[in-house]
Amino acid sequence: MTAQVIDGKAFAAGLRTRVAAGVARLKAEHGITPGLAVVLVGEDPASQVYVRNKGEQTRAAGMNSFEFKLPADASEQELLERVAALNADPAVNGILVQLPLPRHMDAAKVIDLIDPAKDVDGFHVVNAGKLAVGAEGLVPCTPLGCLMLVKDRLGGNLAGLNAVVIGRSNIVGKPMAHLLLKESCTVTIAHSKTRDLPALARSADILVAAVGIPQLVKGDWVKPGATVIDVGINRVPKLDGSGTRLVGDVDYASAAEVAGHITPVPGGVGPMTIACLLANCLTAACAQAGLPKPAL
């Protein structure tokens, strides 16, 4: 079997178009222009690219973009003060602090200060808790994007499917598991202490790899016909030694021979992260104005 490739880039472009239409409606009917504030601390090259892309895509969707850059040696207090100011700013509907933060800053403390209503990353414990109990809240962008891709491919009804999520981070693994559980999948979260991971992975109808180990998941870990979602973004040396290339947590070539559907890296899950951020910002702006959640 050769898997069908899930084109996350194309799906994300469609989602951004739907978000832009929702933003235009919100402006026309209620005079509200959603505003997204992104805070970057330091000069990590990948983070700089992601933040620039967020600003461009926010403006392209018709929303206001506010960008704040702090030097790598800024104090944690400075960052907390910036977040507090954004919490109080009515023009700002969504706040995102780009991760990772420099080592001297405590990301949990910073996220904890973000107003949960403006927490478009969905990382605040209030939003994590809402997801865990199945209540309406802001959902982390990457797992939300993964779920959209899976539902699009499998026809929307995931009930009864076996899902294995490799990775237990608060940002991807745990929220992904909750989202799949909400869809009535039978969900297992695997991690570094899991016994016989290949056998467990082979039981999955939906296999999500979010562990940060380049090409960990091999073709013989994949159940024939399974949907494989690769969240990994790992930069590794090219085989000929000329620079680097991006690979996922899945060994794409061997997994694609067995899977039914598979996301590539790049061009799979990655582009969904920013598209879902825009969707969350529109959702947050509507909720703050007492309006229903937009259908995207």
Ligand SMILES: Nc1nc2c(c(=O)[nH]1)N[C@@H](CN(C=O)c1ccc(C(=O)N[C@@H](CCC(=O)O)C(=O)O)cc1)CN2
């Ligand atoms: N506060 C947050 N920080 C970080 C998040 C996040 O969701 N919130 N996620 C990642 C980085 N990220 C967005 O911030 C992000 C990662 C990857 C992509 C993407 O489009 N990737 C491309 C490849 C890009 C490349 O060539 O390097 C792809 O996979 O096709 C977008 C956004 C960590 N920090």
